[in-house]
Each structure stands twice: as C-alpha cells, then as structure tokens.
Amino acid sequence: MINEYLPYPAVVESIRNESFDTKTFKVVFEDKKLAGSFDYKPGQFVQLSLLGTGEAPISITSSPCRRGFLEFTIRAAGRLTRALHQLKPSDRTHIRGPYGNSFPFEQVKGKDLYFIAGGIGLPPLRSLINSVFDRREEFGKIKILYGAKTPDELCFKDELKSWQKITDTELLLTVDNPDEHWQGNVGVVTTLWHNTDMSTSNGVAYVCGPPVMIRFVIMELLRSGFKDENIYISLERYMKCGIGKCGHCNIGAKFVCVDGPVFSYSQIQQLPDKDKALAV
Amino acid sequence: MKEKLLKKDNVKALCAKTCKEWETYAPVREMGQDVQFVKINGGEKKGALDKLDLDYESLLICPKAIGFPQLESLFEFQNGKIKETVQPRTKKLLFGLRACDLKAILFVDEFFKRNFEDIYYLNRSANRLLVLVGCTHPPRDCFCTSTKTGPFLPVNLDAESDFDLQMVDIGDAYLVETGSKKGEEFAERYKEFFDKAPEESISQSKKAKLAAEEAVNLKVDFDKAIKNFCEDKFPKEIYERIAERCIYCGGCLYVCPTCTCFNVFDEKKDQAGRRRRNWDACVFEGYTREASGHNPRREKWLRAARRYEHKLKYDYLTTGMSGCVGCGRCLATCPVNIGISQVIEEAAKL
Numbered sequence: 001m002i003n004e005y006l007p008y009p010a011v012v013e014s015i016r017n018e019s020f021d022t023k024t025f026k027v028v029f030e031d032k033k034l035a036g037s038f039d040y041k042p043g044q045f046v047q048l049s050l051l052g053t054g055e056a057p058i059s060i061t062s063s064p065c066r067r068g069f070l071e072f073t074i075r076a077a078g079r080l081t082r083a084l085h086q087l088k089p090s091d092r093t094h095i096r097g098p099y100g101n102s103f104p105f106e107q108v109k110g111k112d113l114y115f116i117a118g119g120i121g122l123p124p125l126r127s128l129i130n131s132v133f134d135r136r137e138e139f140g141k142i143k144i145l146y147g148a149k150t151p152d153e154l155c156f157k158d159e160l161k162s163w164q165k166i167t168d169t170e171l172l173l174t175v176d177n178p179d180e181h182w183q184g185n186v187g188v189v190t191t192l193w194h195n196t197d198m199s200t201s202n203g204v205a206y207v208c209g210p211p212v213m214i215r216f217v218i219m220e221l222l223r224s225g226f227k228d229e230n231i232y233i234s235l236e237r238y239m240k241c242g243i244g245k246c247g248h249c250n251i252g253a254k255f256v257c258v259d260g261p262v263f264s265y266s267q268i269q270q271l272p273d274k275d276k277a278l279a280v
Numbered sequence: 281m282k283e284k285l286l287k288k289d290n291v292k293a294l295c296a297k298t299c300k301e302w303e304t305y306a307p308v309r310e311m312g313q314d315v316q317f318v319k320i321n322g323g324e325k326k327g328a329l330d331k332l333d334l335d336y337e338s339l340l341i342c343p344k345a346i347g348f349p350q351l352e353s354l355f356e357f358q359n360g361k362i363k364e365t366v367q368p369r370t371k372k373l374l375f376g377l378r379a380c381d382l383k384a385i386l387f388v389d390e391f392f393k394r395n396f397e398d399i400y401y402l403n404r405s406a407n408r409l410l411v412l413v414g415c416t417h418p419p420r421d422c423f424c425t426s427t428k429t430g431p432f433l434p435v436n437l438d439a440e441s442d443f444d445l446q447m448v449d450i451g452d453a454y455l456v457e458t459g460s461k462k463g464e465e466f467a468e469r470y471k472e473f474f475d476k477a478p479e480e481s482i483s484q485s486k487k488a489k490l491a492a493e494e495a496v497n498l499k500v501d502f503d504k505a506i507k508n509f510c511e512d513k514f515p516k517e518i519y520e521r522i523a524e525r526c527i528y529c530g531g532c533l534y535v536c537p538t539c540t541c542f543n544v545f546d547e548k549k550d551q552a553g554r555r556r557r558n559w560d561a562c563v564f565e566g567y568t569r570e571a572s573g574h575n576p577r578r579e580k581w582l583r584a585a586r587r588y589e590h591k592l593k594y595d596y597l598t599t600g601m602s603g604c605v606g607c608g609r610c611l612a613t614c615p616v617n618i619g620i621s622q623v624i625e626e627a628a629k630l
Binding site for chain 1: 354355357360362364366392394395396397398399400402403512540541542543544545546547548553555557560562567568569570571572574576577582585586589590593594597598
C-alpha cells in the first residue's frame, strides 16, 4: 500500500517575480528518477509542502510536454504561500501528487479553443495552453481572454507576447485599474466580448478565476452559443489532503480534489445549489 | 453456526488471556462513570479488568478512534528529512462493541478504502477481530431499530456476518454466536473459557434479543426521511431554524461514529517536527474558508444543511448506507438539544 501522505523532496531551481504578490517557482525533484518519471496532465495539482509550516494544493502551471521540472505560480495569500515567497533558489520544498482530474485535451482536437482567465486563474490554464501550442496544428483557432486588476498583476508578461505571435491565436488583455502606460482594454474580462467575435456553436471554453468572474463569464459564453458540456471550469476549494479523505472540499457527494478540480458546466449544474460551486 | 456459552465469571479471565496475544480493547468504566473503549493490555495490574463493564449504556468516544485516533502523526521530520510513522498491523481484539458502533466501524472502513487508500487507518484495522455484545439496556437517545443497525446484528449463515462473535446476555452467561471463520477460530483457541450452549440458552437468547428490541423507545421513520432527503424535499426554513439554535461547537461531529473529516497541521521546534492530523467538523466557519477569504459556506444554515445532508443524503447516494447508525450520541452531547433524530423526524413528516 502506498503512503499517499508522504511528500518527496524537491529543490527550487529558480524564482521569477510575476507581480508585487505573485511568483513563479521552478522546482525539480531531488530524486532524479522521480524527476524524469513524474507525469501529469494539464489541470492537475500537487500538494506542496514546507515542512513545519504546512501543505497546500497548488496547480501545476508548467506543461507536461516539458519534462524534468515543475512550475507553480503562487500568490502570497495565506500563511503557507507567504512562507513560500520567502524561499530562495536551492531551498527545499516537498511535493506529492499529481492529484485531481484534468482539462479535456485529446477529445478537443480540431476544435476552436477559448481560454478565459482572471488574475491568478491563468497559471492552471497555462499548462494546457502550452500543451496545445506544442501541437498547434491539431487544433482550430485559439482565443485567450485574460484580465487582472492592474497591469502589474498580469502573469507571464513576456510569455504573453510570444503567444500573440503564434498562428491563428488571438490574445485579449484587460485590466480593472490601468496605469499611465496601459493602452489596452479597461474593465472586467467580459468587456472583452466587445473586442472580438466570440460567437460559436462547437467552441470549447476553459475558465479559471475568482468565483464572481466565473459566474459572469459563463453567462456570456452561453449567450455566444457555447454548449454547457463544452464549458470547462476549474474550481477552487479549501483542501487539506488532496485525496478525498479530509472532507473539506466536498460539494454535494463530490470531492473537488478527486472528482475535480475541472468540471464541465453541465456537471456543475448537477451539483447542489447549496454548495455554491459558482456563487460568491 | 455453533453457539457457545461464555459464563460471566469467565469474561475477565478470557480478557486476561487474550491480552497476551492481542491488543485487547474493551469498555472500561473510568472515574466519573464515563466508559471508555480502551486498550487494556498492561492495565491488568492497575485494575483495568476489574473496571471492565460490558453493561455500559453508551461510550462517549466511539471505537472508530482505534483506527482513526482523534490526533495522530503522519510523519516526523528533521533537517528536511522525512521519517514515516505508519502504525504496525498489530492483532487487535475489539471486545464488547455495540451493534451501532460496529456498523459505524464497517462504514468508516469502506470510506478509508475508497479512492486513495489511507494507509494509517488501514494498517491499524488490518488484523482486527470484532466481538459484539448486544445492547440490552439501550440509552434514551438512540434509535437503532429504525436505522436497522441494532441492538443485535443478523447472523449470516451463507456468508460472513458483520461481526466475528456476537454475545447475548442471558443472565449469568452470554450466548455467543459465531459470525465468521475468524470468530470460530477465536472461540476454539480460547475454548477453556467457553462451554457448550444448552438448548434452553438458545431460546433464552432469542427472548433477550426481542426484549432488547422492544426496549428501544425512540422510533423514527428512517427510510421515509432518507427518501425525502434524496428528493431534496427538506426546506431551507428548517435549516435556518436549526442554525438559529446551533452554537457551532462541533460536539455532535466529534462524537459521531461515522465522521471522518480531519485537519492537517505541522508542528516544529528548531529543525525537527511532525505533521499531524486531528478530527475536524464541517460546521465550523473555517472548515471551507480559503486563504483569499472566500468561503462558500459562510452562512450558518448552509453548514447545518451540509452536516445533515452528508449523513442522510450523500452517504446514502454514494454507498447505499446512511451515515447515521442511530447511536444518539449527537443528541446526548448537544448543549442546545439538537439531535439528528429530530431532523429525521422532521424529514419524515414532509
């Protein structure tokens, strides 16, 4: 029997500042065999530990087609994530996983893909976006709609520029509060609907962001013709174990950690209203 | 099935002997009259055997704690190196369980086997013998005849029963029914303590079982309540009424024999420490609060709804067995007199 609660040591190789409160950590398992064999799918998460401080579920933002390392984009929000922000290269973390289901990938070949993210919601989608770009010709047109509170809070600023250059790919950015250099759209992510044609009948949408954003984005997607079963949402819940045991992430009879975190909008409609999968 | 007779005079001697081969857990009446289901090995000299009490009304802390303790270490660490603290798969004899608690233990077993296996629980429970002593004086708040979890469990002649041995109080002795091959081997291993069951002891035991069933006062229409919960008929207004009274102490969930939720936390001093888990309760405001402050169950009535729907709807839909075994602990413990039995009664009326 495997002890699923035991994490494995992994060293921080590099740290990149994304914004005033968000950093991306590139991490490598100390065990070389594990580093090479650790397999995951876009949308999955790990339990990331700092021994003595605790453990939290963190989505993997790197893409599984690039082996040997993992990347996590983390906002300093709670006790553990603030402690993670104190780490320096060559410091040690502990990781177990990967856990949860993933975004549908093979099943959406040939279709137009729409990614809609708010704030720290882009990191989990980035894993899928880069997997799609690695096999660009197998998919239809791609639109990425991304909003943040301020220009500083947009993650992966350099990478966003490179995404724009990829064939048949449209990147639309927006911020709530612009600074003097900002020349793009101002407003919540749904205001980007005015800037591009979102109407579709078989497009697939991937949504991740704060609950209030998800709710309004779904309304717009439905209005644009997206089918319930073609809208995929990554949900967030407080979790302690990641393996369907501690109970905290329950929604009805489901656990977000093992039955999710990715749910289609048709699945979400089957969840009890009381558990407020999408409400604020 | 071969019935045996265990004279009450032999019970202590039997337990003294089993302590040599088994970790033996049994009900012990402590100071202050509380009965605890605890390990008695090594306690023989301190009089644990003298305090053994198979006539107990109920246990405050349910015996699920033997596999899933209130607080336990998952691993220790020093200078960044982890050392596993998994429990050995020792032989455990649980002697004197009540039917409701035994059913609860089997329910918790299934939970810890599902999805990912929980090595801590499953190691502790791997080599276990369950000896049930049917409840002949049921406490006021329980309703096991309604949940079909007691006071005695059926003997399954075609397959293994839920228990290994079931004891029926017939006065000076217990009639002992075997429910499994393991139970039969146990009775054979300790045969010096068991006698052949005379014909009349079997009819006495049947009478004792019937009398025990009749002694369970509280009756609820459990099946109807479950059906109404599954059909989402339970109205928000009743949850709001519960929420007004509930003080969210979590007591009902700490004593519930089927609750499995836990919190995980680290303790550290200098460079050494350990990761531990302890029981948690879904009625707490912080149970679902995320680091961002977002909390899907901030409102009190939603937490009340979760607490009851988990047991009476989702457990049933997932496993076919409800998470309530009718032990009545929640009502007995509640400082403001709310019990799941009342909620079930309300649901059955809808």
